[in-house]
Amino acid sequence: MxxxxxxxxxxxxxxxxxxxxxxxxxxxxxxxxxxxxxxxxxxxxxxxxxxxxxxxxxxxxxxxxxxxxxxxxxxxxxxxxxxxxxxxxxxxxxxxxxxxxxxxxxxxxxxxxxxxxxxxxxxxxxxxxxxxxxxxxxxxxxxxxxxxxVDFAGADGAKTLKSLVGGGKVAAMFGPAYAELLNWEKAGFEAGAKQAGLTVVDRQVNQKITPEDAKAIAESWRQKYGRDLKGIWTFNDVSAIGAASALGGGFAPAIVSINGQPDAVPLVEAGRITATYGVxxxxxxxxxxxxxxxxxxxxxxxxxxxxxxVKLDKKNIDDWxxxxxxxxxxxxxxxxxxxxxxxxxxx
Structure with a gap:
């Protein structure tokens, strides 16, 4: 699809x-x-x-x-x-x-x-x-x-995470494999991560594409990696919003996403989502x-x-x-x- x-x-x-x-x-x-x-x-x-x-x-x-x-x-x-x-x-x-x-x-x-x-x-x-x-x-x-x-967004998102976390650990949340566009995005991220030398320690699929499932995945990472997880890639802003709701108690990975949807904008402004890519x-x-x-x-x-x-972060989100x-x-x-x-x- x-x-x-x-x-x-x-x-x-x-x-x-x-x-x-x-x-x-x-x-x-x-x-x-x-x-x-x-x-x-x-x-x-x-x-x-x-x-x-x-x-x-x-x-x-x-x-x-x-x-x-x-x-x-x-x-x-x-x-x-x-x-x-x-x-x-x-x-x-x-x-x-x-x-x-x-x-x-x-x-x-x-x-x-x-x-x-x-x-x-x-x-x-x-x-x-x-x-x-x-x-x-x-x-x-x-x-x-x-x-x-979205190929570029995935690849550049991986490079953005590398610039934020250096040699730190990151995890990636992908979309269902039946979605053709999401597969391009995933391939772009994987290629960008390899090129940048990003340390991706876990990969999960938000199969239902809901913020609740994204939060559950992020909370499982919180339990497994705690403060050691420095970054999260999410395949869409719905998942980024869910992941952001799991932050706290010293668990503060940088979240990089894609969509530029309106309900993610305040979270980018507040720094809870570090960056998203808008179409x-x-x-x-x-x-x-x-x-x-x-x-x-x-x-x-x-x-x-x-x-x-277009990469959107605190510097340009107000113009989106x-x-x-x-x-x-x-x-x-x-x-x-x-x-x-x-x-x-x-x-």
Whole structure:
């Protein structure tokens, strides 16, 4: 499962700058070639088009992304048709079939189970419907794939812990193995820990993704390691909040997490969570809208679009805006090349 929002659910235009070297993904439907008025993002041909959006589960982050998508598409006269899988792969397949029957002009999907959706994606390709996927590396080819860079957050989180604890012991709390995005995050952390020489003495999984289970895991570490445990990595802020509630009595490991969700912000301000990595989900939504517009306009896009994660600590947490405050931000997208990847600029 590739859903970034499980982390919080249980508890993320000025003309787009097309890169000259960007490769074309799967082109738009026949007759959807760009016409007059193409500004590098949308075109006159986008007017009246319908974009299908298959969300994996009900979640405030996805509702905000849906609203961002709708506003961006509306600028060019296109509309969004959103459906929600409720974490049910079978329902998602049915939803995608329904969207195709309704003759959508492009599909956006964040797969619950990326392997299960390959059959219906093949049907969409046969109908020449461009497919834009979010946070999956399974299958393809797709018109483009949008990725939240949790790989970097995991690796940099390990390096941040190393700078905080030196040769001290740390423990890591990971998410369920069925979540594709969380596996990328875990791999990033493990690679960063190895590179930094971080001493990871224990690894546990918060299978239910609840603060209560995270607290129980942290309390087991408190009993086992006590003051000797100098740091904790958590795969989401829900777990970081649970771990922070176990601090006290000399047990004070630095906690580094990922999400930048609103209820973690006061804990970062207070120093109970040392740092978290936020994803600017407004740019995720805008990148999806940009890709959909290029698809129906017969344009080209990078084969992969990466959304950078941002380290948040006491120095900059006051400047962080949750996605609910970003919904009305201007539709403005530009790209830059970093380490061989195409990133959305966030400045």
């Amino acid at each position: 590739t859903v970034r929002a499980r982390r919080t659910a249980a508890g993320l235009v000025a003309a787009g700058l097309l890169l000259g070297s960007a490769a074309c993904g799967g082109g738009g439907k026949s007759g959807a070639a760009a016409s007059g008025g193409d500004d590098g993002t949308g075109c006159n041909a986008a007017k009246g088009k319908t974009i299908g959006f298959s969300e994996p589960l009900p979640d405030p982050n996805f509702k905000a992304i849906e609203e961002i998508l709708s506003k961006a598409l509306a600028k060019y006269g296109a509309k969004l048709k959103a459906v929600n899988a409720n974490l049910n792969p079978g329902k998602q397949i049915s939803d995608l079939n329904t969207l195709m029957q309704q003759q959508v002009d492009a599909l956006i999907a964040n797969p619950v189970d990326p392997n299960a959706t390959q059959g219906v994606f093949a049907q969409a390709r046969a109908k020449k419907i461009p497919i834009i996927v979010l946070d999956t590396k399974v299958g393809g080819p797709y018109f483009t794939s949008v990725h939240d860079d 600017p989900y407004d740019k995720t939504g805008q990148a999806l809208a940009y890709a959909a517009l290029r698809a129906v306009c017969g344009g080209s896009v990078p084969k992969e679009i990466w959304i950078p994660t 805006q949750p996605i609910a405050q970003r919904v009305d931000n201007p539709f403005s997208l530009a790209f830059e090349q970093r380490d061989g990847k195409t990133y959305v600029k966030t400045s």
